[in-house]
Amino acid sequence: MNLKFSAPDLANRKVPTLTSERLTLRPLGLQDRSLLALYIRDRRVAEGTRSIPHPAPEGTALAFIERAGSPARDRDVWAMDGSPMGSAPLVGVISLKPLDRGQSQIGYWVAPAFWNAGLASEAVRTIIGANPHESRTLFAEVFQDNPVSARILTNAGFEYIGEAEAFSVARGCAVPTWTYLRRMD
Numbered sequence: 001m002n003l004k005f006s007a008p009d010l011a012n013r014k015v016p017t018l019t020s021e022r023l024t025l026r027p028l029g030l031q032d033r034s035l036l037a038l039y040i041r042d043r044r045v046a047e048g049t050r051s052i053p054h055p056a057p058e059g060t061a062l063a064f065i066e067r068a069g070s071p072a073r074d075r076d077v078w079a080m081d082g083s084p085m086g087s088a089p090l091v092g093v094i095s096l097k098p099l100d101r102g103q104s105q106i107g108y109w110v111a112p113a114f115w116n117a118g119l120a121s122e123a124v125r126t127i128i129g130a131n132p133h134e135s136r137t138l139f140a141e142v143f144q145d146n147p148v149s150a151r152i153l154t155n156a157g158f159e160y161i162g163e164a165e166a167f168s169v170a171r172g173c174a175v176p177t178w179t180y181l182r183r184m185d
Contacts, residue, residue, distance in 0.1 A: 011071040020126040022085040025078035028068045032079050035090040037061035039111040046170035048109055048146060054170035080123050094123045102136035124156045136185050141166060144176040158182040
């Protein structure tokens with residue numbers, strides 16, 4: 001039998017709202033524009049990602065929100081909303097990009113004001129628990145100079161599988177990464 005697993009068609013799907021004890025993971029929206037713009041201007045946030053430039057040009061936050069809500073998007077993007085714990089309506093962002101063969105890649109960042117509060121861990125566990133793409137395997141990569149993100153992944157059941165490099169727009173160079181996977185079945 002020849003089984004073919006393809007990536008989910010995001011154009012025909014809404015980003016589901018997911019909840020945890022302290023967070024609501026909801027679709028990113030225009031209401032997030034000012035906080036998103038503030039956070040991505042922080043060099044520490046930009047340098048922790050592949051794609052956020054530093055300094056972030058005017059309009060970067062709006063463009064990101066528009067891409068996240070587009071039927072042509074390549075990933076589902078959630079705002080980490082801290083309102084359930086009486087915090088900011090945006091404390092970070094988490095995304096899930098469908099790959100092929102029942103696989104997806106998770107990515108996340110949290111604004112520095114909310115670091116060391118366990119919010120990224122909670123968001124990652126929420127995505128794993130909901131498994132909105134019905135993935136059989138999740139992948140993640142972190143820059144090697146970010147051991148906290150690596151620990152978040154291993155604490156969520158991800159296994160280290162190797163090293164690579166990824167280009168960081170903010171840093172203007174390739175940065176060594178660690179790659180992780182989590183089997184969902």
